[in-house]
Amino acid sequence: MTVTTAGTLRSRILAALGGVRDPELDEPITVLGFVASCTVDSDGQAEVHLRLPTYFCAPNFAYLMVADAYDAVSALDGVRRADVILDEHFAAAAINQGVAARAGFVGSFGAEAAGELDALRADFLRKAVLAGTDQVCRPLAAAGATPDDLAATTLGEVPDTPALARLRRRRAELGLPAGDGAPLVIDPGSGTGVGAAAVPLHLRRARLTRTSLEANTGICRGMLRHRYQIDPEAEDES
Structure with a gap:
């Protein structure tokens, strides 16, 4: 070689x-x-x-x-x-x-x-699906989509973004519906769509999950940098 x-x-x-x-x-x-x-x-x-x-x-x-x-x-x-x-x-x-x-x-x-760790991996994937749902739904809600709208929306009707692609991948990894005809808002445990009345509570859970993941990521980055004396600027350039 x-x-x-x-x-x-x-x-x-x-x-x-x-x-x-x-x-x-x-x-x-x-x-x-x-x-x-x-x-x-x-x-x-x-x-x-x-x-x-x-x-x-x-x-x-x-x-x-x-x-x-x-x-x-x-x-x-x-x-x-x-x-x-x-x-x-x-x-x-x-x-x-x-x-x-x-x-x-x-x-x-x-x-x-x-x-073995299959169940643990699935639990984390379900959290990733929830966090991804928040990332995709927040811009739609900000643009005026109501809970009724979101409950009726399919993945194929959502603008194609990196967040949507990531959500599709996480759902597919769990064996959940990820095709164009699949509901956007689903229960990550069962894969079934969430009704309009339950959408607000579901999205609050999704937002809490996303913010928790982001906070933990920030903490881990900081601890790693401190432990190994990593310069953040040098890290960003690598």
């Missing part, structure tokens, strides 16, 4: 890591600054180091990110081996060994684990 090819592969690896999200914050780990380093050698062996805002970040969240990063990197053509390593975390050894062995969360933590 030439230097140019290795550099191209590294770019592809970083792009793939951009599809890995913090499950709680619903933001890419690359945007959050959780990717500390990424290298690939001439034999196609990739090594990615991840870092988190605190030493005691929840191990289930950390495991999901490391496992998802491993899956994203190892699936790329040209990557012969992928090592994804979580640094400076109290459960790093168990997580790193478990992910490398494809042991699952229970296999990595044994009796300490209550079960």
Whole structure:
């Protein structure tokens, strides 16, 4: 593998890591600054180091990110081996060994684990759907859409925006209706449309969920910068 090819592969690896999200914050780990380093050698062996805002970040969240990063990197053509390593975390050894062995969360933590993490991932996706609903509905309501209007609106009738595309993706990940004919406002638990009378309360929940995610994201960014002495201006330029 030439230097140019290795550099191209590294770019592809970083792009793939951009599809890995913090499950709680619903933001890419690359945007959050959780990717500390990424290298690939001439034999196609990739090594990615991840870092988190605190030493005691929840191990289930950390495991999901490391496992998802491993899956994203190892699936790329040209990557012969992928090592994804979580640094400076109290459960790093168990997580790193478990992910490398494809042991699952229970296999990595044994009796300490209550079960695998599918239900947790689904819970966070439902929150992401709620937050996305607020992002899409607020401009419509500001333009005069009533609860009756919003209850009757389908995804195909909403202007195409990045927020709408993101909402469609999150709904699809949960197995919820995401096509043009699907209702815009749905219960993320059942996938059924929300009636006009219930829309105001539903949108208040959606707004609270969005603001909570944004606040937690800001806190995590600040803690990461403080922990690793990251210059925000340098971070923005990278």
